[in-house]
Amino acid sequence: MSGLVGWAFVLAMALLPVVAPDPYMLAVLTSAGIFIIGAISLNLLLGYTGQLSLGHAAFFGLGAYASALASLGFDIGIGFGMRLRLEPQPVYVGFLSAILVAGVFGWLLGRLAFRIRGAYFVIITICFAQVLRMLALNWVELTQGPMALVGIPPFSLWWPGQGVVDLTSKAQTYWLVLGVGVLAFLVVRQIVHSRIGRALVALRENETLARSVGIRATHYLVIATVVSAGIAGAAGSLFAHYVRIVDPDVFLFIYTVTMVIMVITGGKGTLWGPVVGGLIFGLLPDMLRGSARPEAQWIAYGAAMILLVMFLPRGIVPAVAAWLPARRPATQALPTPVREGVG
């Protein structure tokens, strides 16, 4: 997809609330958008380093909790008679701390897990998300456990001339998610098109060879994990302030699976893959809701997924790119940075 098409797509999405201000559709698109941001972050790991993180919801959940706790404030005992207190902070502080906390955990997990790659990485990431879920369930003083953190403030934004405004309308939240989504996309694109991105793809394609030409495996994989975790944390923060309640279920496996499906059907290792896959699998359940019973709906959802994986194993974006005559079909692995624009 050329840069022009990409920006036209963003513009069309941005104009949607003006052209068709349907609150239901905006709500569906907003939550789909949040998961698309998660999928974009997962794609950096799964698509470009080839490492499957099946605990990606961990970063998403960490971001959600960090952001919610920062904006609600907390006061907890940390042993030895000491207490840790935090006054409620503005929402943007919550958003930044979500990125920071998720990024730090990404760094830790990356350092640990990339010593043992492949299947063990998958297992460690699953455990990581499960441990965090247990923690969120049982550390009641901090997280309220299964009672969930409630009353999370909505997003606020500083706006010239108006000061800090709450983003309460559907359209405002939608635009915010769209904005963060575009940023996440651009961050991943810049990395993929840089020397770092080249190193990541080299490690994915042939790690032994990559190391032999001096590419430091752990170093680059950790960079990818930190960036990926940070973006997932940002998505988690958006989620927290959008639904305004966070419970331990944000660490559920199903959230990870949703993101993995979005990336794989859209086309892992392509910049637009998670967006396309995310739009399909973020919107499909809601589009089917009106016309089909829930059982039929889930069957259709599953069937669509199986068909896609069977007939387009590399995903939708590479398949479409192969049909377009002007593009070289083979180079989805690493578009050359010379003249590629957005995608």
Added chain:
Amino acid sequence: MTAPLLRVEHVMVQIGGLVAVSDLGFEVGQGEVVSLIGPNGAGKTTAFNAITGYIRPRRGTIHFEGRDIIGLSPERIAALGLVRSFQRTSIFGACTVLENALMALHLRGRAGLLEAFIPLPGRRREEARLRDEAMAMLDFVGLSARAAARADSLAYGEQRRLGIALAAAAAPRLLLLDEPAAGLNPSETADCMALIRQLRDRGTTILLVEHDMAMVMRISDRIVVLNQGRIIADGPPAAIRENPEVIRAYLGGAPEGVGHAAA
């Protein structure tokens, strides 16, 4: 005489209880083309793996430019200027030939996370320079016409040449080539030999593992013969050809006193 570029002393490598290399010792001087030969299973590839950090020897020392490199990771060793090629064709298959060359030039670039986001002029210059170097390297191995092709769509001989180009791309001081002519037809072998000579003329020191004896005899300044995990001869091609122990090793009949076969 100045210190050798590479000095391997008393190196012993064990793989799962099996002694693959029992006592390896040789030197490679600056600017030489040295061949490491020996029958199948003599431990040649194991020696390469030990020198480039893929296997840690049980005993012995390996010095590169006077520096002990045992225990360093392959990427650190590569950064010091010691790069290898692989016996089995090893390329970045799903990427284009040019991308392959750019990846192999990793050490020639410096851009990090910051440069990925801030469009400094230095970054653009670096990219342009890397592209020039990559194209020059492809030109050197005769693959510039295939720069846009996917690497795994190349013919076998071309893939082998690309493999050498990848190892040689970052202009290492010492290049280890593991059977560069394996599976090549005679004319491709001649090309390969010419390529190695050109690399040497550019100032690259070369350590070669090869089975094609005609090629080894013609291209090497010196030959080191490995049999059953130990060095049995070391000298110029003419002397090696006459060496009775080498002849015995190649024609069968293991020398006495060697207990176990190598993997």
